[in-house]
Amino acid sequence: MQRRARAYLSMAAVGTVLLTGCAQGTGGGETSNATYDRGTKLSGKVSVMGFGATDEIGKVRLDEAKKALGSKVKVKLIPGDLDIQQFLSSVASGDAPEVVYADRGQIGSFASRGAVIPLDDCIKGEKIDTSAFRSSALDAVTFRGHVYGIPEFNVVQIIQANADLLRRAGLTLDDVNGSSWSKVSAANKRLTRTVGGKLKVIGFDSKLPEFLPLWAKANGADLISADGKTAQIDDPKVVQALTWAVGIYNAQGGFGKVKAYRDSADFFGSGNQYATGTLGAMPMEQWYVNVLNDVSPKAPMAFDTVRDRQGQPIAFASGSAWAIPKGSKNPGAACRFARVMTQTSSWVKAAQERVRLRQKDGGLFTGVLTGNVEADKKIQAMIKPSGDQKWDKAIQAEYTANDHTFSMPANPAGQEFETAWQDGVNRVLNGQQSPKAAMAQAQKEAQKALDDAWAEIGK
Amino acid sequence: MSRRRSAVRAGDTRAAWLFISPWVVGFLIFTLYPLIYTGYLSLTDYDVINDPSFVGLDNFRALVSDDKVMLALRNTAVFALMSVPVKIVLSFFLALLLNKAGRATGFFRTAFFLPKMTPPVAIGILLLLMFNGQSGLVNEVLGWFGINGPAWTTDPTWVKPGLVLMSLWTVGASVIILLAALRNVPQELYDAARVDGAGWWAQTRHITVPMTSGAIFFLVIVDTIAALQSFTEAYTAYFGAGNSTYGNDAALFYAIYLFQQAFQFLHMGYASAMALLLFVIIMAITAVQVRLSKRFVFYAGEQS
Numbered sequence: 159m160q161r162r163a164r165a166y167l168s169m170a171a172v173g174t175v176l177l178t179g180c181a182q183g184t185g186g187g188e189t190s191n192a193t194y195d196r197g198t199k200l201s202g203k204v205s206v207m208g209f210g211a212t213d214e215i216g217k218v219r220l221d222e223a224k225k226a227l228g229s230k231v232k233v234k235l236i237p238g239d240l241d242i243q244q245f246l247s248s249v250a251s252g253d254a255p256e257v258v259y260a261d262r263g264q265i266g267s268f269a270s271r272g273a274v275i276p277l278d279d280c281i282k283g284e285k286i287d288t289s290a291f292r293s294s295a296l297d298a299v300t301f302r303g304h305v306y307g308i309p310e311f312n313v314v315q316i317i318q319a320n321a322d323l324l325r326r327a328g329l330t331l332d333d334v335n336g337s338s339w340s341k342v343s344a345a346n347k348r349l350t351r352t353v354g355g356k357l358k359v360i361g362f363d364s365k366l367p368e369f370l371p372l373w374a375k376a377n378g379a380d381l382i383s384a385d386g387k388t389a390q391i392d393d394p395k396v397v398q399a400l401t402w403a404v405g406i407y408n409a410q411g412g413f414g415k416v417k418a419y420r421d422s423a424d425f426f427g428s429g430n431q432y433a434t435g436t437l438g439a440m441p442m443e444q445w446y447v448n449v450l451n452d453v454s455p456k457a458p459m460a461f462d463t464v465r466d467r468q469g470q471p472i473a474f475a476s477g478s479a480w481a482i483p484k485g486s487k488n489p490g491a492a493c494r495f496a497r498v499m500t501q502t503s504s505w506v507k508a509a510q511e512r513v514r515l516r517q518k519d520g521g522l523f524t525g526v527l528t529g530n531v532e533a534d535k536k537i538q539a540m541i542k543p544s545g546d547q548k549w550d551k552a553i554q555a556e557y558t559a560n561d562h563t564f565s566m567p568a569n570p571a572g573q574e575f576e577t578a579w580q581d582g583v584n585r586v587l588n589g590q591q592s593p594k595a596a597m598a599q600a601q602k603e604a605q606k607a608l609d610d611a612w613a614e615i616g617k
Numbered sequence: 618m619s620r621r622r623s624a625v626r627a628g629d630t631r632a633a634w635l636f637i638s639p640w641v642v643g644f645l646i647f648t649l650y651p652l653i654y655t656g657y658l659s660l661t662d663y664d665v666i667n668d669p670s671f672v673g674l675d676n677f678r679a680l681v682s683d684d685k686v687m688l689a690l691r692n693t694a695v696f697a698l699m700s701v702p703v704k705i706v707l708s709f710f711l712a713l714l715l716n717k718a719g720r721a722t723g724f725f726r727t728a729f730f731l732p733k734m735t736p737p738v739a740i741g742i743l744l745l746l747m748f749n750g751q752s753g754l755v756n757e758v759l760g761w762f763g764i765n766g767p768a769w770t771t772d773p774t775w776v777k778p779g780l781v782l783m784s785l786w787t788v789g790a791s792v793i794i795l796l797a798a799l800r801n802v803p804q805e806l807y808d809a810a811r812v813d814g815a816g817w818w819a820q821t822r823h824i825t826v827p828m829t830s831g832a833i834f835f836l837v838i839v840d841t842i843a844a845l846q847s848f849t850e851a852y853t854a855y856f857g858a859g860n861s862t863y864g865n866d867a868a869l870f871y872a873i874y875l876f877q878q879a880f881q882f883l884h885m886g887y888a889s890a891m892a893l894l895l896f897v898i899i900m901a902i903t904a905v906q907v908r909l910s911k912r913f914v915f916y917a918g919e920q921s
Contacts, residue, residue, distance in 0.1 A: 242880070242881075242883075243665065243880050243883075246664075246665040246666045246883065247665060249666055250665055250666045250667075267883075271664055271666045271667060271883070272666065272667065273666050355765070356751065357751065367863060412768075413771065414750055414768035414770075414771035414772050415750065415751065415768065417770075417771050417863065418749050418750040418751035418752070418753075418768060418770065418771060419751045419752075421745060421749055421751075421770075422749050422751055422752040571882075573881050573882055574881075574882050577877070577881070577882075580864065581864060581866070584863060584864055584865065584866065585866060587771075587863075588771065588772070588773050588865060588866065588867075589772075589773070590773060590866065607882075614662075614664075
């Protein structure tokens with residue numbers, strides 16, 4: 159009996175050793191002494207966390223990456239969106255995925271905890287052309303002078319408005335694009351319609367709390383210093399931006415009413431706020447153009463970039479990035495995977511496939527925004543006029559916005575920083591605090607989080 | 618003779634241990650060990666990825682000066698104080714009704730219990746739909762009576778009452794327990810009371826309530842603990858994916874703040890200290906309840 163138990167145990171032990179042996183592949187199994195070389199033949203496994211190749215843009219590039227890695231590398235996608243705790247636990251227990259797909263805003267926190275490795279060697283070895291990347295995207299993944307992520311998609315906001323409602327109120331896009339806040343406030347009042355105390359048309363939606371950084375920047379202020387160390391949430395210009403953006407809701411009977419009405423809309427369906435004529439205008443991410451074009455192609459849309467108070471286009475860039483976890487067993491392959499997923503030729507191939515599919519089902523190709531300037535240019539050149547001016551304007555606004563982006567620098571307390579300012583905005587929206595008091599409290603909370611997190615790194 | 622008896626007893630004891638061993642093992646692995654480990658983590662600075670470093674009582678000191686801990690405790694206490702009595706009174710009332718339902722009891726018992734099967738996340742979403750201030754069902758019904766309903770999901774004053782009302786969705790389980798207790802009240806007691814001229818109210822007050830006080834007490838304890846640990850519904854409605862940026866201070870329950878500290882900010886040490894504090898609070902409240910119960914709860918078994 160005992161002998162049998164011992165036999166099982168040794169079998170299990172041998173099995174484990176064999177399995178770990180298999181899992182090693184190229185790269186030596188240690189991220190610290192990994193070698194990166196574009197010419198090297200690779201083998202082993204690449205497990206990918208946080209990425210689902212759900213559409214052709216993902217699938218085509220994934221195929222490209224697989225091709226570049228060669229037949230000896232097995233690529234496995236771990237299903238589901240990135241679960242931060244699952245990811246960090248896997249790194250802590252030495253069972254990290256080879257490569258991880260994350261929001262650019264998370265990279266700073268990961269880097270500060272040593273959960274992902276700097277990519278300087280990877281960039282050099284695989285000859286990744288970082289000059290092709292948009293600087294705002296690269297800034298968001300650069301921590302203490304090192305790049306920790308290879309930027310992927312880019313997300314920007316544009317003004318999306320209901321042309322019929324504007325026309326009937328005697329307004330133009332200039333009144334709602336943010337170039338003049340007093341004009342937006344006036345337009346909001348003219349567009350808003352309330353019947354018997356109930357909101358029937360939301361005039362303008364300033365999209366708080368999430369777009370505070372956009373309005374603050376339009377007013378010339380950043381929520382955080384460029385080095386990611388100092389919170390600037392209580393900057394009078396931020397308070398001014400918040401006061402104005404909250405005033406938009408107050409003029410419509412308060413945020414509660416607007417949010418309740420917004421929540422009741424069929425956001426992704428044909429009963430959306432534009433198709434039903436229940437929203438004048440709002441800044442919104444560019445992907446929503448695709449939704450609108452799909453579900454309500456006849457909606458009376460008008461598009462423009464968001465403007466700062468000097469009338470210049472402006473957008474807050476967010477998006478995703480590829481990073482290599484500490485303990486990745488095949489960093490060489492992970493690096494090549496990240497390179498191929500984000501290189502110009504892969505993006506172009508993926509876009510070609512999308513064009514083909516959209517043509518097939520009679521849909522509109524609205525472009526693809528990436529963190530790669532070169533890819534964006536080539537893809538933009540593939541867009542043909544649709545014959546419908548409003549959608550062409552949308553695409554034009556999208557690409558103009560993409561060229562005028564800013565981002566928040568990577569910092570080790572990303573999530574806490576965001577929670578601090580968002581909670582502050584929410585307190586104002588709920589009528590619990592004045593903008594000044596809320597931002598002062600948020601400043602205190604955010605600065606403490608930043609100080610604690612930076613001090614942790616200094617230890 | 619006595620040796621044999623003790624041998625038999627030892628055998629019995631062994632068998633007993635064997636029978637409860639799955640529970641004991643489960644308790645040791647899934648309850649005691651995590652509890653002890655939480656105690657250890659609460660004295661450390663731990664971010665999931667780097668090894669915990671010992672910081673003494675720093676986390677507890679930070680707890681005391683954290684305004685949000687106080688806010689979350691206050692929110693949770695107010696919610697518990699509102700929801701537990703409302704839930705108990707309503708389930709008692711429904712159980713009384715069901716008890717009179719005769720043959721239809723079976724059907725109604727199932728009907729009342731069904732909502733309990735709804736996943737808590739779905740209840741959170743349901744809350745947003747039903748209590749939407751603009752187009753929700755609740756305000757629409759209130760409108761029939763000329764009442765202009767409040768903004769349940771955004772007005773801080775009405776967020777907790779909304780959550781309390783929504784928590785009644787799962788009242789079915791308590792109803793079933795109370796119904797079973799009602800069925801156990803001896804009919805003779807009612808007959809005797811009726812002979813003495815006692816009406817419905819007197820019977821309920823002097824017979825039904827005392828005779829079911831054991832079950833009521835059980836529900837008070839269980840519901841209080843559940844209310845103090847309340848998380849999923851409020852998190853889904855006010856802090857989850859659908860509301861990733863809009864949160865409402867009024868719904869920040871203790872377990873939600875604990876979750877944020879642990880899994881969003883990765884302050885596992887601090888979150889462990891918070892968990893221990895909640896553990897102590899729940900223990901203290903339960904101890905007080907058990908003490909008070911001696912005065913109010915009637916156990917038939919104790920008389921014999």
